[in-house]
Amino acid sequence: MTVDFKADKFDFDGEMEKQKRALKKPNILLCGATGAGKSSLVNDVFGKRIAAVGEGEPVTRGVILYAGDELTLNLYDSEGYEIGDEKQSYYVDEIISVIDKKKAAHPGEFEKHIHEAWYCISAANKRITDTDFQLIDRILAKKVPAAVVFTQVDSVDAEELEALQNELRKRYPGLSAFTYCIAEDEETAEALKAYIQKEELVEWALENLEDSLKDGLMGALHGCISQKREYVKKKIIPRYVVSASTAAAVPVPLSDAALLTPIQISMTIHIIKIYGLSGMSGAVTSALEAEVMTQVGRFIAKTLTGSILKFIPGIGQGVGSVINVAVATALTTTLGHTISQLCYLYSKAVLEGKQVGIEDYFNPEMFEQVMKSMRKRER
Ligand SMILES: Nc1nc2c(ncn2[C@@H]2O[C@H](COP(=O)(O)OP(=O)(O)OP(=O)(O)O)[C@@H](O)[C@H]2O)c(=O)[nH]1
Ligand SMILES: [Mg+2]
Secondary structure, eight states, rough: OOOOOGGGOOOHHHHHHHHHOOOOOOEEEEEEEETTTTTHHHHHOOOTTTHHEEEEEEEEETTTEEEEEOOOSSSEOOOOOOTOOOOHHHHHHHHHHHHHHHHHHHOOOGGGGOOOEEEEEEGGGGGOOOHHHHHHHHHHHHTEEEEEEEEEEESSSSSHHHHHHHHHHHHHTEEEEEEOOOOHHHSHHTTTTGOOOHHHHHHHHHHHOOOHHHHHHHHHHOOOOHHHHHIIIIIIIIHHHHHHHHHTSOOEGGGGGGGGHHHHHHHHHHHHHHHGGGGGGTTOOOOOHHHHHHHHHHHHHHHHTTTGGGGGGTTTTTTEEEEOOOHHHHHHHHHHHHHHHHHHHHHHHHTTTTTOOOOGSSSHHHHHHHHHHHHHHHH
């Protein structure tokens, strides 16, 4: 059997469509008083994309759903209640009704329910209100995983913050809580680093989602590139290694390396989705998703049909003449880590404000260099 793979004929759009359809989006509910910094928090965690690409749609009074084709999660942003306002008591019911309605509309389909709640409490207010307590009680009673985010911590001192944390801990001993603030500039960010628990919040959010919903969260994050790299390593690459091993369970001639190519292109597209390359601002061109994918996908396809085998010690030199499980595993693992690292480096440069393009990273020289370093690391 020979496998005739033509990089130019690969249906990238079809594969992207397929992955898009397969993606399950997590539903995150955002709560807290007016001005607590809910919108600021999500813009910081998910990038300004949420507001820009999500079409806000009222779900119930005071709750707006941000969702859209380009967004890999659904965000239920509540317009906060005014402290002391009579609206306060409605607010609790309205929020809880979102949880209930989703369950009632889709009984047994957990993927359509509210998956977690991020509860913002402004440290600047220096107190946790009864409404906060009531609402947290009721969210927890619904068995929706919840975490508190103490926002705007730049406006209090350490003692005041600790008092708030203690108050929360007293009432909910095991409840996860994080501190946060939006730093105006790099200097402030550096000074407040210990209090900006973005990574911790993301870690918590990830852990509390079913596996099938995790891709959506990771793909929506702005920045967090070390976490993305870790996620790709632990969750994405292993899936494709399994497919590749299965494909090579019956060893095939080395000349049929192309047998694995569609699996690896799918993996490439998947990894790029997690890094969300196309949504990155600051790049020379803010290319459309389809363009980025096709560009990178074609590059990988060409590379795979060409010289990739020479980077895998033991097969390049004709030691083995077949592709077996071991070779398929090595090839897929190395390729996955290489793609991930290239995405990481590109994202890092963009986040640092450098004027770079996709092609500065996805080119033969970079590919070879990174792939070699990956092989060293794996050994
Ligand atoms: N000092 C400081 N100000 C912040 C921080 N986060 C948000 N703000 C400011 O607080 C105000 C309210 O923030 P929003 O993010 O709009 O609050 P919200 O919870 O979405 O408010 P509603 O949509 O009205 O419920 C804005 O003026 C923000 O600029 C922070 O960490 N520190
Ligand atoms: Mg808001």
